[in-house]
Amino acid sequence: MSSTTHSPAPTGRPDPIDRDAVTYVAGHRGLVGSAIWRRLERAGFSRLVGASHAELDLTDRAAVLARFEAVRPRYVFLAAAKVGGIMANDMYPVDFLSVNLRIQTNVMDAALATGTERLLFLGSSCIYPKLAPQPIPEDALLTGHLEPTNDAYAIAKIAGIIGTQAVRRQYGLPWISAMPTNLYGPEDNFALVGSHVLPAMIRRYDEAVRTGATSITNWGTGTPRREFLHVDDMADACLYLMDHYDGPSQVNVGTGRDCTIAELAGLVAEATGYTGEVVWDDFKPDGTPQKLLDVSLLTGMGWRPRYGLREGIADTVAWYRAHRADFRDRDAEHRDAGRPDAGRA
Template identity: 55%
Template sequence: MQPTSKIYVAGHTGLVGSNILRRLKGEGFNNLVTRTSKELDLKNQQAVEDFFKAEQPEYVFMAAARVGGIMANSTFPAEFIYDNLSVQINVIHQSYVNGVKKLLFLGSSCIYPKFAPQPMKEEYLLSGPLEPTNEPYAVAKIAGIIMCQSYNRQYSTNFISVMPTNLYGPGDNFDLETSHVLPALIRKFHEAKVNGELSVTVWGTGIPRREFLHVEDLAQACTFLMSDYDENEIVNVGVGSDISILELAHMIKEIVEYDGEIIFDDTKPDGMARKLLDVSRINQMGWNPVYSLYDGIKSTYKWYVEKYGK
């Protein structure tokens, strides 16, 4: 990509898209195309076709998606599969039709098989059954990856797929109905501290382990891969280490400076027992994350308090 290359960031108002956009601006790219969901409904085939014909982007970062935690996936399975399939099909196909030079598609570590060996290598995709709580989302994302690979084989396109681990950072979704575990815990502990509550309840047993990547690290990885990677295989992006939900809860409790008790509600689902990515492929290319988990959560909590705190 050149500084003047026309780059479309789909989903630029979301956590990932907004950070990719900020990263591109910081690296000197000045011909950036964006549309809000009100301006362009990516589920609308004709609207997406018209947009690509009019704008003719050279590069596409496909960061638009419906995402959420266990509760959101369990409550809205139809929306998770329909919305993601519709958006992906339209953007990927129109990128091919309009001669986009390169597209980066974002998958997710949660689409690996439920019982995949840990850490999860890229070749483990489609090697076993999925986690039931997020199966509709996973099926949609897997379809997007296969679509990119199929277009590459048949049409010689350059559509790459990235598999980030659990993300967090400033701009995250803190809605307790739809958020992922880390931002949900930040909000729960902060509100308990402000309201003088004696305890905070955390879903599940606390035993599952998760890997967390700061979204600014992912944005840097995406621009790195867009510049330096042209293969058909997917690429994991993570930190290569994980933490139990129990340890995470205590870390966030310390950062928030909450003095109450933590109660784990084991009647609620845990999700996958572990999700740790093997990141040797991207590390060998020369990329490594910058943020430690503690420092990343601390900066995210500071942002949350400035935006939402009392």
């Protein structure tokens, strides 16, 4: 890594980031990255930079450094990651650990080497202990055992948080990290294998309506409680944090409200028009009993989400149905859920 001299940055409330500066969005074609890109475009950012996986493999250290040396971004939104559902995380922990560590380290090191002033790292609420207090405050990090089904992914994300904190301590740069709750919305992964609970439900219920199926089987008992945030709200929170926050703690991003998986299924049924039977396969894992974030740090800064869950699910179902025919089919891509494919930018 080439050397770059950094001067200590002040802490507290930063100035809003410059809309005319080069801004790199790592993962700009994924669920979160594409939403951040859209939000930045609406905010008037004139020099956005991204790269597809074909153009840049973020697990290739030399290629990432060369790209950053070419564009020298002043700001970076690090939204690229290998992600998957419970089964994929449980079956392929090595891949989720290795790929995410490489993506994060490569991007952060390249950003540091080329003078990036501010970087926002996107983590996950799975960083918190399985039996953390509910709602989960930021200081619950590293206070207990992780959920075993996704501990490798969680460790990688925890390493990303520590990475931003280390840069702050060593170089005085105002790098920050945000921990979103479960996200959903346009550009989600609706593949048969590897998708998360909400997009998987939307696809399953939509297909049941189209085929006239009279019964649907969902994983687990339906009793775990989860919080869901529309990805456009997440993107808005990311820009808000870059404009308003400079502190070492990761910041939880969510709605502050949760529901059971069974209640979620009811909202999906309502949005898709499914009226048949719902069966719960309690031999499949439920995961963490409850995962609700304490979002008082963020809301105390003045930010609030715009989408309610019913409205957000209806919006996502409409988007999925509008893009079903031409949506890039990820079934073959995710058939081997352990393939290190999520360095896609």
